[in-house]
Amino acid sequence: MAADAASTSTIVILDFGSQYTQLIARRIREFNVFSVVLPCTAPLSDVLALNPKGIILSGGPSSVYDADAPAADPKVLTTELPILGICYGLQFITHHLGGKVHPADKREYGHARVQIANHNRLFAGLPQEINVWMSHGDSAVQLPEGFTQTAQTSSALASIANEEKRIWAVQFHPEVNHSEKGSELLRNFVIEICGAKPDWTPEHFIQSTVERVRAQVGPKGHAICGLSGGVDSSVAAVLVHKAIGDRLTCIFVNNGVLRKEEFAKVQATMREKLGLKVIAVDAGERFLSRLSGITDPEAKRKIIGNEFIAVFDDEAEKILKDLETKGVAEHDAEGNEVAWLVQGTLYPDVIESSSVKGPSQTIKSHHNVGGLPENMKLKLIEPLRDLFKDEVRRIGRDLGMPEEILERQPFPGPGLAVRILGEITPDRVAILQEADAVVVEEVKAAGLYRQLWQSFAVLLPVKTVGVMGDQRTYAYTCAIRAVTSEDGMTADWAPLPYEVLKTISSRIVNEVRGINRVVYDITSKPPGTIEWE
Template sequence: MSDHILILDFGSQVTQLIARRVREAGVYCEIVPFNAAEAMLDDFAPKGIILSGGPASVTWDDAPRAPDRVFSMGVPVLGICYGQQTMVQQLGGVVAVSDHQEFGRAFLDLVDDCHLFEGFWQAGGREQVWMSHGDRVASLPNGFRVVGTSKGAPFAAIANDALRFYGLQFHPEVIHTPHGKQLISNFVHAVCGCAADWSMAAFRDAKIAEIRAQVGDSRVICGLSGGVDSSVVAVLLHEAIGDQLTCVFVDTGLLRMGEAQQVVDLFRKHYNIPLIHRDASDLFLGELDGVTDPEAKRKIIGRLFIDVFQEEADKIQDAGFLAQGTLYPDVIESVSFSGGPSVTIKSHHNVGGLPEKMNLKLVEPLRELFKDEVRILGRELGLPDDFVGRHPFPGPGLAIRIPGAVTKEKADILRKADAIYLEEIRNEGLYDSIWQAFAVLLPVKTVGVMGDARTYDHVLALRAVTSVDGMTADSYPFDHAFLSRVATRIINEVRGINRVVYDITSKPPGTIEWE
């Protein structure tokens, strides 16, 4: 991969989407926190630099800044949202608190042509974009011109053609900005001159070499959940180090219907990968008894996960590493990749390294990938389509789909209802059109009438979303007849549920999972 783009992270929740768009354009990129970027500028030798958005205000005395050398290296720079604002201020312009904030969909009026817009936007047009800002550029540095305006941002898109510096107040990386993908592609190809030589095949080869170099002759334990992420990790590791790998599958009692047996059959019989099956359901459910706080549940599951792996690691001679299926969205919602300044939304039990008491080092070969990229890698590794196409399933399992206290009875109820829901989705031919679908057993009981008798049972929420990367999502628009049929089946076939509702919240403002 000959050409690189460097992305400076100022803490935006969607910084990883910038990386995804760059990689989609066939160009290798890395993300580095703004305050650690100086050391990478020479060694990484980027052909272009992108400055991300962020939650700070450049009007603050201690506002984050890009290294001044970014603007004297002679390479193109694209500033997005906060990135535009800090570029403008650092180059002599003015940024002020806006009297017209813009959050969500907005419209960009194109007042001049620009290299970023070639092929899809023209001067005089009006285009939808996605905004998220409370400050705005008030005056431009020397050499810049305005190429786009919005109601709340008179300098919503700016360009300095001589220096090849560009600034956007809107976010081209999110799917809510139509043509945003093409805009970033224009930057990396037409402006920066990067070759499209990054691919998943190249990523696979690089990761296999990286894993071999990191692991050496040590044995590796892979935490196998049966989901797409950990399964791709297992197959990738097996290709890299063969019998040095041992997979440990922990049955937490919080898996989907029939999942434990499916995992054992696939990896023992099909792939012939050494597999330890540990049934720890009593342990997990016992520790979760009476715990209602979602963060406390995640921490308990994470602690037990590590404890169980420590026990299994002690049985495996020369085990030196633990492999996990951590992905970009996990990292960005816990703490920005490479230690950047993003605001924490929720913790993830498989993010942040291992405690000192666990004498295993961490291998996370998927840490730079989004979910759809993991699926592409899985196909590259020869995993069957029907397996790599499975919907995401959270590491803590059903525990975060049972708000409030978790019990075996609730888990069994939810398992049955969820299986019916997914079966109906598949029967309707909708499974591959949906990013993620699942049921949530609510900590609410309601009165019902069944067989002329009064019932007082659980409420079940159904969730289904469309998404590209899991960072933003919209509810799937089922027709009413489908939802009615699913609700009827669940109420008739699952004892303990007498009411079914459908969640239509998008992300943001909600998250995909309920906890």
């Protein structure tokens, strides 16, 4: 998604590789102002093409004096647009405008108390002292000409400003919840200093997206949506259906690694409650055959991504032949039939799949991002590509979608394939389906489903000895995973009540043949990821 520059205020965030960059974007969107993250290496022309109201320079893990420091164009500091530097951003400003940055005598990490010495526009309405979150090993020791220090901690400079140049910078991270009054500080910059209007609302997003998709597909074009039954693909489908109506055909594929009874349930929901035209394709054997003997998680994701597109291509060909017969198929300049593939790709999928947002590392590819084949026949429509999960749910509510769909916990595109460690076989899929169903049932019964970001079972490639009915068993180990999160970018393991864990464990061991041991995963993200693969 891109902001409509003619009607929407935009704040550009240049990413220097900070783990908090996406959080800056989220905080700004909470003010109903559109924000877009660009890599710090983006040409200045690309930044200005977005007609931004202001620019934020993110934090980052590097030092400005390193030979391989992220190479942003220093001319960004001469645009006369309001600029806010955060952590590394402050050091970048200092370094490139003639000041000096050195390693700090004392590294600041964690909570710090900041004394505000100068209540300029950035600190308007804030108290004299605030608790903030610091994470830096360097410090500005000499300010550029025209800059003044506006706040400090007991051991270091905390903020600087040059109001004539319209540049402000803080050494701490106002975007994290640990920073007191951080949201107010960002609001001061975005609304008061930049003059951005809070006009980026679900209503505006729906209207602009519908108009854009309608223009993209054209008056005769047809689209295919790959439905998973989850929130993302469902909202994407309803949005595109709103734009082009019955020229959208949804395809729901049984890839052999769906949850228990999901193939039938999703079909009913999409047709009866959302009014979508759905073609169901049972390709379970086809997928499992391709996955046979594969244990590498990246290989699994790419195989599933490629196979999905192959299935879609097959179905698209049938649909287009039917349209051709009816004389309503659209053709491009070369005479090729035109069709589009709609996907529910979200911002975190893109971020974790590719280092497109600056020097951040690739964590893992997602089947609908890093797993797509280069020679794909269908053209992509990804209306939710720049949204976070909670924003997608807000859009869904404004579209009038039922809560039972919107409140579903995220389910990975590759399905249970990334929750079965090791080889994927029909028997192992069946075992995990039963175990996962127990987890979902008991979490819902305890009234915890909506409080958790995700809760699920993982089948490990580990067998252990057990005793059941006075007989020795040798069966698989199942891990239970439950996390809380705001957007999936970071997550904390959830302290499920012991009684809930006890019931889950007892039911799995007694009801699921093939599992005799249950363990609980207490790893947060980072250092782990939410999914095991």
